[in-house]
Amino acid sequence: MKVLILSCDTGEGHNSAGRAVKEFVEKQGDQAVMLDMMLLKGKRVSRAVSQTYINVVKGVPGLFGFVYKLGGLISSPKRKSPVYFACALVAKSLRRYLEENDFDVIVTPHLYPAETLTYMKRKGWLAQSVVAVCTDYTCIPFWEETDCDYYVIPHEDLRGEFTDRGIPQEKLLPWGIPVRLAFLERPDRVQARKNLGLAMDHRIYLVMGGSMGFGMIQIFVLELARRLMEKEEIIVICGNNQKLKDRLAQELGGRESVKILGYTDQVADYMAACDVIFTKPGGLSSTEAAVRHIPIVHTKPIPGCENRNLEFFQSRGMSVGRRSFFGQVKAGRKLLEKEKLRQDMIQAQERNVKPDSVNKIYGLLRELTQLQG
Numbered sequence: 001m002k003v004l005i006l007s008c009d010t011g012e013g014h015n016s017a018g019r020a021v022k023e024f025v026e027k028q029g030d031q032a033v034m035l036d037m038m039l040l041k042g043k044r045v046s047r048a049v050s051q052t053y054i055n056v057v058k059g060v061p062g063l064f065g066f067v068y069k070l071g072g073l074i075s076s077p078k079r080k081s082p083v084y085f086a087c088a089l090v091a092k093s094l095r096r097y098l099e100e101n102d103f104d105v106i107v108t109p110h111l112y113p114a115e116t117l118t119y120m121k122r123k124g125w126l127a128q129s130v131v132a133v134c135t136d137y138t139c140i141p142f143w144e145e146t147d148c149d150y151y152v153i154p155h156e157d158l159r160g161e162f163t164d165r166g167i168p169q170e171k172l173l174p175w176g177i178p179v180r181l182a183f184l185e186r187p188d189r190v191q192a193r194k195n196l197g198l199a200m201d202h203r204i205y206l207v208m209g210g211s212m213g214f215g216m217i218q219i220f221v222l223e224l225a226r227r228l229m230e231k232e233e234i235i236v237i238c239g240n241n242q243k244l245k246d247r248l249a250q251e252l253g254g255r256e257s258v259k260i261l262g263y264t265d266q267v268a269d270y271m272a273a274c275d276v277i278f279t280k281p282g283g284l285s286s287t288e289a290a291v292r293h294i295p296i297v298h299t300k301p302i303p304g305c306e307n308r309n310l311e312f313f314q315s316r317g318m319s320v321g322r323r324s325f326f327g328q329v330k331a332g333r334k335l336l337e338k339e340k341l342r343q344d345m346i347q348a349q350e351r352n353v354k355p356d357s358v359n360k361i362y363g364l365l366r367e368l369t370q371l372q373g
Contacts, residue, residue, distance in 0.1 A: 001025075001369045004103040004128075005034040006094075006113035012239070013284035017109040017135050020178040024358045025365070027181070033101070037113045040093035083142050087115035095125045104369040107361070109133040114146040121147055129368040131361065135177055136283040138308035139165050149368070152178075152361060154283065155312070155352060175361065176354025177287045182268035184355055187292055192272035199233065203336055206274035206294075207236045208267075208285060218247055220278070220299065221258075223325045224332075228257055235259045235270060268292065276332045281309040281321070290318055290349040295335045295342050297321065297328050317348035 003025050005018040018034050025032040094116055106128045108114050120126040132148040134140075137155065144165035151167060153159070156174035163169050193200055207221055221236055228234065238245040238261065245262045252258045264270070271277060271292045279285050281298045286309060289296050296319035301307050313319040320331045335341055 001030040001105070001366060002103050003030065003032040003365055004098075004101075004106045005032060006037045006106060006108045006117075007034065007110045008038055008112045009036050010110070010112075011282075013135050013282050014110040016180070016284045016288075017133050017178050018107070020180045020358050021107055021109075021133070021361055023180055024178075024362050028362060033103070035097075037090060037094065037110075037116065040097055041090055080145055081142050083111070084115045084119070084145055087112050088119040090116045091119045091123070091125070095120060098126075098128070103128055104372065105365050106130045107133060107365070108148075109135055111140065111142060111146070114148055115142070118145070118147045127372075129372065131364060131368070133178065133361070136305040136309055137312035138305050139167070140305050143167065150364065152176075152357065154287070154354075173360070173364070174354075176357035177283060178358035178361055179284070179288050179291050179355075180268070181358075183271070183288045183291050185268075187272040187294075189272055192269045195269055196266065196273055198235075198273055199231075202231045202233050204274045205232070205234045205332060206270055206277045206279075207234060208239075208277065208279040217244060217299075218251075220325045220328065221248060222251065224278075224329050225252055225255065225258055227329055227333075233257050233259065235261065235274065237261050237264060237267065237270065239263055276335050278328060278332060281306045281313060281319075283309050286313055286319070287353055290353040291355050293346045293349055295345050297332045297335065299328055316352050317345060318352055319345070 005022055007014045007018045009015070022032040022034045106117065108117065108130065114130070114132050117126060117130050130148040131150045131152065132146065133152045134143065134154065137158065139158065139161045143151070143162070144167055148171070150171050150173055151162065152173045152175050153162060154177050159169065159172055159174060162172055190200065198204065205224060207217065207224070217236070217238070221234065224234055234257065236248060236258070238248065240263050242262065245260055248260045253260065267288070271289055271294050274294060276297060277289050277294045278297045278299050279289060281301045283305070286296065286298070296313070298310050298313065298319045298321035301310050310321055314321055320335070322328045322331050335345070
């Protein structure tokens with residue numbers, strides 16, 4: 001079996017879900033290729049799409065939230081949006097790529113390729129089945145104008161939201177968001193701390209801002225650092241935000257109790273090593289933490305779908321969140337000190353996250369390949 005995984009470089013969550021599928025497919029001895037669809041139109045187009053998204057999210061998040069709400073208002077299965085027609089411009093390039101490369105089935109963890117593939121399907125240009133993987137705990141605008149064979153959604157409680165938008169019930173598979181195998185291993189705090197060179201007897205806060213380092217992490221980290229007690233540490237993962245890393249290093253680099261990192265592929269180990277994680281409510285990062293059974297304090301969301309992720313997690317007891325930096329710090333300390341709170345949250349995570357998602361997706365891809373064969 002040969003699987004094509006189509007994503008776009010607008011935030012790391014979609015790519016992480018795609019890599020989780022790719023890793024699992026390859027571990028079973030099958031082939032998988034993951035591609036940023038916009039690269040088919042050239043590096044300049046891919047970079048423009050990525051940078052536009054990042055600049056809006058980081059620079060004017062209020063505008064992003066407004067556009068998201070506007071999308072929700074105009075989103076309808078009865079008509080096509082500007083997003084659909086923009087993505088259709090990639091269709092001929094993707095058609096050539098599929099003609100030149102033999103794939104059995106396609107997976108997409110991103111709306112944009114789903115839009116392009118829908119256009120191709122209606123033109124009669126698509127032979128492969130398509131499985132969409134939704135990476136937020138909500139039905140984001142415009143999913144309903146796509147026509148994929150199946151939609152893997154994060155939770156059964158979201159079925160109604162998707163069917164209300166016009167997506168057929170029989171196409172919905174509430175299997176959860178796929179995560180990489182490193183997050184599925186049983187957490188071993190002692191071994192993780194040994195691997196990372198961290199103190200065994202310290203309490204550790206992990207602060208994550210996503211791949212873009214979104215949010216006022218600098219101010220939050222300074223507030224958290226100011227309130228550190230003896231034998232407590234902070235580890236900050238700044239993602240690809242080099243400016244944030246440099247600023248924090250300048251202000252806190254001399255403190256042994258604060259470790260500042262950029263992008264790292266050891267997130268699973270850092271999660272296993274920490275006692276509490278502070279993270280924005282991205283669908284993928286929140287799922288990774290919940291699968292790892294780490295108490296979560298959610299920080300400021302990117303306006304839009306992350307607000308819905310936050311609501312979903314908090315309403316089920318899988319995380320806590322506060323508006324103010326002080327409130328977030330206080331919530332994290334309370335989780336450290338109250339064992340029952342920690343255990344209740346971990347049990348809520350166990351009830352609601354789906355660690356076997358990637359295995360089920362693989363089984364579906366095999367079935368679809370055999371049907372086409």
